[in-house]
Amino acid sequence: MTDQTVNSEERALWPALTKGFRRKCPNCGSGPLMKSYLKVRDTCTVCREDLSHQRADDGPAYLTILIVGHIVAPLLLVVFETWRPEPLVLFTIFAVGSVTLSLYLLPRLKGAVVAFQWARLMHGFGGGT
Template sequence: MTESASPPLPERPWRRAVGRGLRNRCPACGKGAIFGRFLKPASACRQCGEALDGHEADDFPSYIVIIVLGHIMVPTMIEVNSALAIPFAWQAGLWPTLAFVLAAAMIQPVKGGVIAFQWARRMHGFAHRG
């Protein structure tokens, strides 16, 4: 008995895919939107038809945002506090507000990048797709 080997799947460059995902674009064609709503990925690209529902991003984008945000906020808070004498009451409103705004701005691009990376590496639900 001879088994026929399946043809190799086409390569998916992960850097290009992640760049597209960070810009809310389909990792395959770069034209269609990866998200249908703010954090709800589209089931498929409206331009090329590539299925996007195989991702398992789960909480990983949130962890990335928390780590990056911590590396931005902590040094900023230290520098601002050493340079300026901002009253504590103002800081109690300033830093959480800034953290919320930055986190809201970062979460969608980061999730798009994670989904695109999974697509490029054929991880999870993208494993057996051409």
């Protein structure tokens, strides 16, 4: 009976992930989730949802490395095999591209991880123990 109660209280996952990726509150979708580049607000400024329970830790960094690596590595191979650019040119282009993509994805993936925790009632988001 308790498992059914917990499952019925779960929130919609995909809308929450979308809101989190946009760095918005997973509850209302309009309040900002972050107060700086990677610092999550304790409460939403619009709906007052308590966000202090989040425990994103290293998850967003791992996901960022995973996604960037899976995009950059095949692209690097294709570019090298097709055009054979000078090593310094190849390094410069891919270093700047990797850093840019990582800096773009990191706060968005952190928002998605916080939204996932919120939607699945993890780490105290459910109001219970």
